[in-house]
Amino acid sequence: MHLNSRAENIPLSLNFMGRKLRNHTVAPAAKQRAWDRTSPSRCADENRGGLSRVMRTQPLVCVQNELPGSIQELREEVQRQPCNVHNTHLDQENNGGVWKRGGASWLRKSRIKWKSFKHWMSSEHCAEPSKTPAKDRKAASVSTRVRDREDDGPADMKIFIPYDSAKLCITQIADDMVAMKSRHLEMVQELEENFLIASQENQERTVHKIRTYYQNKLHALKRVLDLYQEKVERRSALWEEKIKSLQDVNERLQDEQKALQEKNRHDSATWEREKSKMMELFSSRLDQLHSHQASTLEELQMARMEMGRVQEMLQASKETEAKETENSDSGAPLDGAKARLEELRESLYKREREISMLIDGGGGEGRGVQDGLAPLAYTRLLAAVVRQAHQVYAEVTEAKQQFDQMAEENRKAVAEATVRGTYFQDNQTDVDGVELRPLGMNQSEVSLGDQVTQAEVNLQKHEVLLVALECIKAGVTPTLTGPVSEDDLAALDERVKSFEERFINSGDLNSEVGKRVGQQLLLLQAELKQVKEENKTMTEHYTAERTLRKKYYNMVEDMKGKIRVFCRIRPQTRAELVRGSSTIVSCLDDYTVILETPRGPREFQFDRIFTTEHTQDDVFQESSRLIQSAIDGFNVCIFAYGQTGSGKTFTMLGDREQKNPGIIPRTFTKIFEIIQENETKFEFKVSASMLELYNDRLQDLFVSPADALSKRIEIKKDKKGLVFAQGAEAKEATSAGELFALFELGSANRHIAATKMNIESSRSHLIISIMLESRNLANGSMTYGKLNLVDLAGSERAAKTGAKDDQLKEANSINKSLSALGDVISALALEQAHVPYRNNKLTQLMQDSLGGNAKTLMFLNISPSDCNLDETLTSLIYASRVKAITNHAQRNMESKEITQLKEVILRLKSGQTVEEEDV
Numbered sequence: 004m005h006l007n008s009r010a011e012n013i014p015l016s017l018n019f020m021g022r023k024l025r026n027h028t029v030a031p032a033a034k035q036r037a038w039d040r041t042s043p044s045r046c047a048d049e050n051r052g053g054l055s056r057v058m059r060t061q062p063l064v065c066v067q068n069e070l071p072g073s074i075q076e077l078r079e080e081v082q083r084q085p086c087n088v089h090n091t092h093l094d095q096e097n098n099g100g101v102w103k104r105g106g107a108s109w110l111r112k113s114r115i116k117w118k119s120f121k122h123w124m125s126s127e128h129c130a131e132p133s134k135t136p137a138k139d140r141k142a143a144s145v146s147t148r149v150r151d152r153e154d155d156g157p158a159d160m161k162i163f164i165p166y167d168s169a170k171l172c173i174t175q176i177a178d179d180m181v182a183m184k185s186r187h188l189e190m191v192q193e194l195e196e197n198f199l200i201a202s203q204e205n206q207e208r209t210v211h212k213i214r215t216y217y218q219n220k221l222h223a224l225k226r227v228l229d230l231y232q233e234k235v236e237r238r239s240a241l242w243e244e245k246i247k248s249l250q251d252v253n254e255r256l257q258d259e260q261k262a263l264q265e266k267n268r269h270d271s272a273t274w275e276r277e278k279s280k281m282m283e284l285f286s287s288r289l290d291q292l293h294s295h296q297a298s299t300l301e302e303l304q305m306a307r308m309e310m311g312r313v314q315e316m317l318q319a320s321k322e323t324e325a326k327e328t329e330n331s332d333s334g335a336p337l338d339g340a341k342a343r344l345e346e347l348r349e350s351l352y353k354r355e356r357e358i359s360m361l362i363d364g365g366g367g368e369g370r371g372v373q374d375g376l377a378p379l380a381y382t383r384l385l386a387a388v389v390r391q392a393h394q395v396y397a398e399v400t401e402a403k404q405q406f407d408q409m410a411e412e413n414r415k416a417v418a419e420a421t422v423r424g425t426y427f428q429d430n431q432t433d434v435d436g437v438e439l440r441p442l443g444m445n446q447s448e449v450s451l452g453d454q455v456t457q458a459e460v461n462l463q464k465h466e467v468l469l470v471a472l473e474c475i476k477a478g479v480t481p482t483l484t485g486p487v488s489e490d491d492l493a494a495l496d497e498r499v500k501s502f503e504e505r506f507i508n509s510g511d512l513n514s515e516v517g518k519r520v521g522q523q524l525l526l527l528q529a530e531l532k533q534v535k536e537e538n539k540t541m542t543e544h545y546t547a548e549r550t551l552r553k554k555y556y557n558m559v560e561d562m563k564g565k566i567r568v569f570c571r572i573r574p575q576t577r578a579e580l581v582r583g584s585s586t587i588v589s590c591l592d593d594y595t596v597i598l599e600t601p602r603g604p605r606e607f608q609f610d611r612i613f614t615t616e617h618t619q620d621d622v623f624q625e626s627s628r629l630i631q632s633a634i635d636g637f638n639v640c641i642f643a644y645g646q647t648g649s650g651k652t653f654t655m656l657g658d659r660e661q662k663n664p665g666i667i668p669r670t671f672t673k674i675f676e677i678i679q680e681n682e683t684k685f686e687f688k689v690s691a692s693m694l695e696l697y698n699d700r701l702q703d704l705f706v707s708p709a710d711a712l713s714k715r716i717e718i719k720k721d722k723k724g725l726v727f728a729q730g731a732e733a734k735e736a737t738s739a740g741e742l743f744a745l746f747e748l749g750s751a752n753r754h755i756a757a758t759k760m761n762i763e764s765s766r767s768h769l770i771i772s773i774m775l776e777s778r779n780l781a782n783g784s785m786t787y788g789k790l791n792l793v794d795l796a797g798s799e800r801a802a803k804t805g806a807k808d809d810q811l812k813e814a815n816s817i818n819k820s821l822s823a824l825g826d827v828i829s830a831l832a833l834e835q836a837h838v839p840y841r842n843n844k845l846t847q848l849m850q851d852s853l854g855g856n857a858k859t860l861m862f863l864n865i866s867p868s869d870c871n872l873d874e875t876l877t878s879l880i881y882a883s884r885v886k887a888i889t890n891h892a893q894r895n896m897e898s899k900e901i902t903q904l905k906e907v908i909l910r911l912k913s914g915q916t917v918e919e920e921d922v
């Protein structure tokens with residue numbers, strides 16, 4: 004008989020018969036045994052004999068075998084041999100009618116005590132030996148033996164029972180057994196059923212409970228996930244909006260910048276056009292004026308000569324007249340000529356003065372125009388000048404004609420006088436000694452020589468004005484350009500001064516022309532000032548907008564995960580100054596550096612340029628944002644790159660005396676400042692390790708060099724792709740001071756050498772890793788940030804630095820690692836499928852900083868001197884490539900729920916039970 008296979012698998016960890024059986028199961032074999040003991044198959048005979056058996060509608064058992072030695076057999080045997088009952092029906096083994104001890108078990112099972120059976124057998128149903136017939140005597144003797152051994156039971160006994168008694172007894176026993184068995188069977192069936200029902204119910208209840216529980220959990224998780232998703236979507240929408248708005252701003256700024264540039268270009272083109280037009284006009288006018296001036300002066304000179312001749316003739320006439328007066332009273336024609344001559348002279352002087360004034364005013368104004376006078380005013384002025392010049396020219400020509408005419412008349416008169424023989428030879432000497440002075444003028448009046456000097460003064464004044472205007476235009480104090488000696492300069496200064504004095508003393512300042520020139524000057528100055536201011540504001544706006552645009556651009560680049568590159572130009576070293584090196588690096592603005600190369604200037608753009616004017620603090624302020632990121636759970640790397648002696652160590656560590664600490668010591672302080680600000684919300688743990696890569700070997704700087712040699716450090720990657728140095732010591736620090744002490748301990752073990760250039764040079768790559776763990780006290784979430792600070796060894800040319808033996812080996816190793824770094828940068832910049840990180844330990848170490856999941860900042864240090872041109876150019880090109888690399892920074896954070904859920908999932912996967920309290 005077998006239990007139903009379904010029933011076999013029912014867990015018994017539930018309520019069973021009112022008891023809580025937890026995690027207890029009944030072995031199927033045991034169940035089978037228990038069942039067999041009360042198997043209804045034993046009752047098959049009774050069934051055949053008409054005994055009823057309770058059958059359930061859904062039988063859980065089935066009959067397999069019939070037991071030997073059934074009650075039917077017993078009956079039949081008893082009927083066959085009425086006085087001799089063997090124990091066959093009592094014991095399954097027929098031992099030739101001998102009772103065995105085990106044969107009494109059926110009595111025990113049927114709850115009939117041996118004693119009472121014996122008693123019943125002897126007293127009620129067994130006859131007395133004396134009274135019994137012979138066939139019953141045997142039974143009597145047996146019953147006596149039974150009485151003797153009543154305590155031992157029926158072992159080794161042979162029982163002879165009278166047929167009736169035996170029949171009665173056996174029938175009774177069989178009935179009892181049948182009743183007992185049926186009772187037992189019912190009980191067991193009931194028990195099985197109950198058990199089955201209870202276990203089914205319990206199982207269903209448990210399954211339902213577990214299902215409900217997990218459904219609830221799943222709903223809760225789904226809700227959390229939905230919330231997260233919503234949050235992420237909201238955030239990404241926000242970021243997208245931000246990026247869009249930034250792009251809009253960027254575009255707008257670009258448009259504005261373009262418009263501004265266009266306007267600038269247009270303005271300057273217009274201005275240049277106007278200027279060149281004016282210049283042309285002005286120079287042609289000036290040339291005209293100069294030629295007029297020259298011709299006028301020539302004419303004047305000729306007129307003077309003519310006048311001299313006329314004077315001579317007049318003198319001769321006078322003398323002739325005097326002689327003639329002595330002889331006769333005639334001479335009237337010369338009187339008219341004299342008066343006419345006087346008149347002409349007057350007009351000539353007047354014109355001459357006017358020309359001088361015109362030259363002064365016109366020249367000054369004309370030159371002024373070229374420097375910024377309004378075109379209309381200038382045109383008007385030029386028109387006036389030209390008109391006046393024409394007028395003067397016409398008047399001079401007319402005067403000349405008159406003068407010629409007069410001279411002709413005089414000549415005729417002289418000729419007549421000569422004809423009359425009144426020419427006096429002895430007056431010649433006097434004529435030669437006559438000064439070039441107009442007739443009728445006394446000594447106090449201005450002489451012709453003075454007039455010439457005045458013209459010269461005016462010309463010089465004109466020059467002074469030109470010089471002054473040039474200076475006003477340039478906004479500088481008057482100086483001389485061109486190769487002039489100090490003496491020339493002093494002499495010129497003297498001349499200018501004397502001209503100015505003479506100009507002032509001449510009183511022309513008060514004259515109309517002087518006033519006009521003064522006014523023009525003031526106007527020019529005002530206009531010039533205005534133009535300059537406009538230019539200045541325009542430049543300021545342009546610079547501000549350019550800076551803003553660059554800032555937004557940088558923000559966008561930052562969001563994209565681009566590696567930031569800052570370029571720092573160090574000042575010239577004493578050695579470079581002694582060598583007389585010149586500076587070939589300059590900055591256009593905060594983002595553009597220009598390198599003068601033999602092929603012309605080359606422009607490079609970076610995220611920020613730091614010049615010699617920027618302090619260590621300025622540099623740190625720009626980088627400190629990244630320290631907050633590291634504390635927030637990002638991987639951050641700041642590294643310095645550049646040729647030997649370009650200022651990497653100065654930037655990263657600072658100077659030797661720590662008067663100007665660099666980024667690393669400032670970072671220590673900043674970390675603990677941020678920790679202090681947040682200690683009410685977070686619990687922090689800071690630890691650091693310090694390594695150097697020297698001659699292709701990684702060394703732990705926290706242990707002595709001797710111990711470090713025996714230590715093996717390997718570069719590994721954790722599950723998240725974070726690079727770490729296995730085998731390096733990480734020491735915990737609770738303050739900036741402790742961190743700094745650790746750093747000093749490590750620095751003492753570094754490899755440093757002095758190069759030929761007498762600069763103390765780092766001969767190894769220094770890598771300081773600061774691990775920042777923080778636990779949110781409010782929700783228990785954990786974040787893990789890593790801050791890598793790297794001071795690379797300088798690239799150098801062995802020949803240039805004079806390295807030998809060990810130093811040469813060091814240099815080769817450094818150059819090898821830097822060239823491997825260059826290969827990685829090239830591969831990343833060109834987005835190649837394979838990036839050769841594994842070619843060198845340096846690149847392996849920096850794997851998560853270049854193209855990995857870190858926020859990276861590179862400092863490019865360069866020298867400004869021409870002697871380092873090649874290295875500087877190479878470094879600039881190298882760094883420009885780094886700018887193209889994109890990283891994928893992400894926060895290393897685990898929420899408490901996520902950690903727990905991960906555990907639950909793992910346990911469920913491995914088939915373990917999960918208790919409610921675990922979740």
Ligand SMILES: Nc1ncnc2c1ncn2[C@@H]1O[C@H](COP(=O)(O)OP(=O)(O)OP(=O)(O)O)[C@@H](O)[C@H]1O
Binds near residue numbers: 573574648652
């Ligand atoms: N910005 C700066 N202002 C003043 N001095 C500077 C600056 N940058 C560098 N120096 C000086 O230039 C010299 C060389 O600088 P540093 O040692 O930092 O170069 P390096 O690139 O680290 O060289 P190496 O790679 O050989 O170690 C030092 O004397 C340093 O003080």
